[in-house]
Amino acid sequence: MENKFNIYNSLTRKKEAFNPIIEGRIGMYVCGPTVYSDVHLGNCRTFVSFDVIYRYLLHLGYTVRYVRNITDVGHLEGDADSGAEDKISKKARLEQLEPMEVVQHYTNGFHKMMQIFNALPPSIEPRATGHIIEQIEMVQEIIDNGFAYEKNGSVYFDTIKFAKSNDAYGKLSGRVIDDLLVETRDLKNQAEKNHPSDFAIWIKADPSHLMRWNSPWSVGFPGWHLECSVMSTKYLGKTFDIHGGGNDLKFPHHENEIAQNFGACKCAPANYWTHTNMLLMNGKKMSKSDGNSITPEELFTGNSEHISKGYSPMVIRFFMLQSHYRSTLDLTDAALLAGEKGYRRLMEANDVLMKLENATGSTDTEFDKEINSLINQAFEHMSDDFNTPMALARLFELVPKINGLKDGHLSLTDISADTLKRLKETFKVFIYDIFGLKDESLAATNGNGTMDGLMNLIIDIRQSARANKDWGTSDKIRDTLNELKILLKDGKDGTSWVKE
């Protein structure tokens, strides 16, 4: 019973209680990147969002098979019939590389970025080019079921026929099928298709096209959308639990994916569809052509006109957690600055908490009950459609209580040993396991203790100076360390330090 949670389903536009197909197990498919260029910051938000969802499902005790694909063929620029080119094929031609070199290069970069953001790797990361045979098989199944037709070596999905046989088409994205039917006159540049809304599932390769495979219809390559239908079916079954992706994939990608799966197996691919919302910058979509854009690297280094300084990957991850995955998130310098301070406050409170000992109170005190209540609420928020901002808010309400226990404003006699232990466990689980944050402070990353030893010596010398009212020396130590971005914190029980 403890693993129950609610999830917003894009198909029904409602929050629903989650019911797995197989008790205790979850199959989740998330549309991964098309690896033809460096990973976009917006991609990072989507994958961080699904990383938190994945982590929370694991926390709830589910056995999760998390499949996130790499699209390395078939993703066209523009329309197939107007001479458009496969994105990867084009990049390979322009840079005089093998298409697989392009794919490898950007896949490596993508993996590196996911590591930087501390996103867990998926259980399976299948590539479209590794599943050409399966894709050809699915095209054949769709043809056999009468939902696709071949023209000049290319195969198109018959959206009109599908829409008439089934009410599934357009349901996810809110497209009205009647509107599709009305636009039948507009057939320019679409000579091969019966209808403009039809889409290619197998494309005959022109002679210059670099990526090509044999098929019953032509030497060619699979259409975009198809790889996700095929690989989700192969690794998760014809119908699985959760399908995710960015909001902008709803149409046409996901709509067509659903159509293909129905066309092949006459069943719906996923029970729950979840979509993450867009990352904006200064209120607008990030767009390279408008200059309203920033790369992850620029964000880390601060080398951009849009920000005043660099922000670490964990600060950015924390910043993302402060909004809900279904809301747009506006990236601004002020918001990042605020996020950086919030992240540090949380991590420092966590350090303080882990050092608290000797709670001697009973579980009957108001204070003890309040702590437990906040902890419970934090988990309840996560179970209500993965509401990370709400859960974080509850953690932040606990922060002054933790600091108060350390400073002596609050008493360890008012909290029970069990509750203190639970509080520690809660922070640990939320920060590291669920939110996937890492401690970036120097104290945490400096494992050999040299830094600690030096700092203890310096703090000791300054303490002596202060005892002798030698403010000149003590302030010089403090100010010089400040210039090195090391902050000293004078507390009741001594001085601690933190590196900015």
Added chain:
RNA sequence: GGACGUGUACUCAAGUGGCUAAGAGGAUGGAUUGCAAAUCCUUUAUUCGGGAGUUCGAAUCUCUCCACGUCCUCCA
């Protein structure tokens, strides 16, 4: 033009019918401090884009107007 969505304090951002509208940052006053920083305690939206309606009751539902965003071509 069509589809979907958003508009909450100085900024970011929760909340989708009912106690005093979360949280972070900022600002403010106080405690603490040798002075600071950090920390703790206050204060900071009688109000949720404008207007009308439904309801005992709405930021939350309906209508309308305004503004913005995303998609409809490639995008997470």
